[in-house]
Amino acid sequence: MNRVLVCCVAACLIGLMIKPVKSMAIEKVVGKIPEANIYLYATEREGNLEKFRLEANGVIQYFPFWINVSNETYWPQLIYHDINHDGKKELIIILTQGYGTGIILQEVHVLHNTETNIGNVYREMIVDNxxxxxxxxxxxxxxxxxxxxxxxxxxxxxxxxxxxxxxxxxxxxxxxxxxxxxxxxxxxxxxxxxxxxxxxxxxxxxxxxxxxxxxxxxxxxxxxxxxxx
Structure with missing residues (x-):
């Protein structure tokens, strides 16, 4: 019985040793506005960019539900412009979810630079569909x-x-x-x-x-x- 047990344990160890290791997703910069010290990061998985992270004003914010295609031609567009005419620039991020012959599907996220007790953060505003x-x-x-x-x-x-x-x-x-x-x-x-x-x-x-x-x-x-x- 002991000899059988040893063989089973050895077989399990060998199976663990030869199991392929999954490659970890690498985070990359997918958009930036250097003059405003704004950097947008994401990881690539199955043809999409996901797990977005915004680094701005020394504050890190996460947007886990954003999705963008991984084709670099259609990476997120970052625009820094005063679109509500309050004298301060807003951060506009345009994401592309689909593209093809005669097809382009985008969504927009508008973020206001807002002062909080942890510093200035970009707060996302609602945009009518x-x-x-x-x-x-x-x-x-x-x-x-x-x-x-x-x-x-x-x-x-x-x-x-x-x-x-x-x-x-x-x-x-x-x-x-x-x-x-x-x-x-x-x-x-x-x-x-x-x-x-x-x-x-x-x-x-x-x-x-x-x-x-x-x-x-x-x-x-x-x-x-x-x-x-």
Whole structure:
């Protein structure tokens, strides 16, 4: 019995010795604003950046639920700009969750430099979901001959025959969930949502949603459609 026990223990030890060791994820700098001493770190896992860590003002903050694709071309965009017009610059971080042919999906995080008992920290503010703003303010209709976009009392009509798209290739309605981007335009946070009516050659323009900081959050205050010529 003792000889059998020794053999079993030896086999277990050998199994432990040859078990492959998992490589540890390496944290890397994925965005920075050196003049403001701001550095954003993340680790890469399964095609995504995750476990974000922000180092600024000598304070470290963690954002465990942020996700960004690992393709370096689409790494987080850091913008340091006064978008609420209070005389202080805000930190805007734009993350990309998806990309491809005719697809770009982004989300934005706006952080205010706030004084606390542990020093100045960047406190994240709520930003209205651009798709929710679109659903509240925009109506669309797509027929075999025209695309109609209505915002309030303003109506835009686009003739299908001018685009060279065959009617059988049209979507059932204007699609607005494949192209979602964020920019700072004229000192204002702006969401750009593309409008498509067909999978190929069907891009007809973009909705521009302008944000304003009020009621303690960034609210979409203006929606405009810009037709692509």
């Amino acid at each position: 651009p798709m929710a703003i679109l659903l509240k303010n925009v109506k669309t209709k797509l027929t075999k001959s025209e695309a109609i976009i209505t915002i309030g009392k303003e109506k835009t009509v686009i003739k299908i025959d001018t685009l060279g798209i065959e009617p059988e290739n049209l979507f059932s309605d204007v699609v607005t969930d494949n192209l979602i981007r964020f920019e700072v335009i004229d000192n204002q946070l702006t969401a750009l949502i593309g409008a498509q009516i067909a999978p190929v050659g069907g891009y007809i323009g973009s909705f521009y949603i302008t944000y304003k900081f009020q009621n303690g959050l960034y609210e979409g205050t203006n929606v405009e459609f810009v037709h692509s010529d």
